[in-house]
Amino acid sequence: MPDKPLRNPCNLCHAVRAILKRPKTGQQLCKECFFHVFETEIHNTIVDNKLFRSGDRVAIGASGGKDSTVLAYVMKLLNDRYSYGLDLVLLSIDEGITGYRDDSLETVKRNRDQYRIPLLIISYKDLYGWSMDDIVKEIGRKNNCTFCGVFRRQALDRGAIMLNVDHIVTGHNADDIAETVLMNILRGDLPRLQRCTSIITNDTSDDSSGLETSKILRSKPFKYTYEKEIVMYAYFKKLDYFSTECIYSPNAYRGHARVFLKDLEAIRRTSIVDIIHSGEALSASVQANESTKLPTMSTCTRCGYISSNELCKACLLLEGLNKGLPQLGIGHSSKIRRMHEAAHALQATPSSPASPLASLSTADGAAARDERGKLVTHIRDLNRLETMPTLQAV
Numbered sequence: 543m544p545d546k547p548l549r550n551p552c553n554l555c556h557a558v559r560a561i562l563k564r565p566k567t568g569q570q571l572c573k574e575c576f577f578h579v580f581e582t583e584i585h586n587t588i589v590d591n592k593l594f595r596s597g598d599r600v601a602i603g604a605s606g607g608k609d610s611t612v613l614a615y616v617m618k619l620l621n622d623r624y625s626y627g628l629d630l631v632l633l634s635i636d637e638g639i640t641g642y643r644d645d646s647l648e649t650v651k652r653n654r655d656q657y658r659i660p661l662l663i664i665s666y667k668d669l670y671g672w673s674m675d676d677i678v679k680e681i682g683r684k685n686n687c688t689f690c691g692v693f694r695r696q697a698l699d700r701g702a703i704m705l706n707v708d709h710i711v712t713g714h715n716a717d718d719i720a721e722t723v724l725m726n727i728l729r730g731d732l733p734r735l736q737r738c739t740s741i742i743t744n745d746t747s748d749d750s751s752g753l754e755t756s757k758i759l760r761s762k763p764f765k766y767t768y769e770k771e772i773v774m775y776a777y778f779k780k781l782d783y784f785s786t787e788c789i790y791s792p793n794a795y796r797g798h799a800r801v802f803l804k805d806l807e808a809i810r811r812t813s814i815v816d817i818i819h820s821g822e823a824l825s826a827s828v829q830a831n832e833s834t835k836l837p838t839m840s841t842c843t844r845c846g847y848i849s850s851n852e853l854c855k856a857c858l859l860l861e862g863l864n865k866g867l868p869q870l871g872i873g874h875s876s877k878i879r880r881m882h883e884a885a886h887a888l889q890a891t892p893s894s895p896a897s898p899l900a901s902l903s904t905a906d907g908a909a910a911r912d913e914r915g916k917l918v919t920h921i922r923d924l925n926r927l928e929t930m931p932t933l934q935a936v
């Protein structure tokens with residue numbers, strides 16, 4: 543008797559039943575083919591944009607959330623599979639948000655052990671003398687994201703210097719970038735439009751920075767990776783990640799851009815990459831225009847961090863916070879010295895040899911718990927995830 547024809551076969555291998563519909567392309571795929579295209583697209587992004595050189599020491603900005611957890615997993619996997627020759631390390635910033643970052647850092651610590659990548663954690667409290675809990679107590683919730691964003695950017699650079707890395711990668715995905723493109727267009731901020739569309743950036747053109755941040759590159763290997771696909775990948779690989787929103791993040795403006803983007807995506811799935819490409823085209827066309835260039839960088843006279851003004855943004859923000867309080871400097875305390883020592887110890891520890899990929903995809907007990915609930919939460923969060931009929935059967 544001839545075999546019964548396969549119902550709903552995978553559009554790529556045609557040998558197995560499809561279990562999902564790719565948000566980016568609409569293709570119906572089986573699990574293995576989805577893993578393959580997802581990983582290969584990121585590999586192609588890395589290679590086409592020449593993100594790394596063999597021998598580079600690369601810090602992965604690790605928050606414990608879905609994006610950076612998938613990034614750590616995929617960076618490790620591609621580094622082993624294609625012999626990139628990278629020395630990977632996890633770098634986490636503890637903003638000091640009780641009930642949020644303390645829990646997500648526990649996830650990063652488990653990722654450190656699961657993926658066998660060394661980890662350095664540095665805190666706002668040690669760097670700046672203020673945790674985000676302290677700051678919110680002082681200034682309230684309004685504008686707290688400004689402090690957090692400025693401090694995190696600088697903290698990542700400071701951690702990268704402590705770790706002596708060449709490069710920081712972050713889990714910013716295509717949706718994040720498209721939102722930022724929209725926000726910069728709405729604000730008419732052309733210099734920032736240029737920066738947000740670049741897959742790789744180097745914060746300053748001035749090599750005299752006291753912090754030597756000018757040598758550290760930053761890149762976004764997920765620039766063209768859809769958030770929904772990152773969630774699906776994490777789900778099907780059973781990765782251990784933390785999925786709660788920051789308790790202090792109202793960020794209403796970005797929220798509106800996000801809702802608008804999701805509405806567009808519901809009408810046309812390519813909207814996200816279309817907006818990124820529009821941002822790239824606009825950036826290219828304004829590049830030659832002097833008035834849209836980012837200001838020339840020098841160094842902050844107080845802490846030595848790169849800045850286009852006499853004081854960097856973090857020092858300005860700290861000055862306000864510290865009004866009436868004893869001055870808390872950046873960069874010279876014994877706590878910072880201790881963090882340098884911890885980073886130094888990590889540098890001396892080479893990353894462990896590659897572990898079999900199979901073991902990486904095996905979730906531990908905690909991660910396996912409530913996986914289905916986690917996906918459901920994310921589908922709700924992400925709103926309007928394409929119908930994936932067979933997910934119900936997972």
Ligand SMILES: Nc1ncnc2c1ncn2[C@@H]1O[C@H](COP(=O)(O)OP(=O)(O)OP(=O)(O)O)[C@@H](O)[C@H]1O
Binds near residue numbers: 607608636637711
């Ligand atoms: N506390 C942190 N420590 C280290 N890296 C961070 C931290 N917060 C954010 N990052 C980096 O910046 C990227 C974008 O951060 P964002 O706050 O937009 O979080 P997100 O989109 O929820 O990402 P994730 O799912 O990784 O938390 C993260 O993927 C991560 O690489």
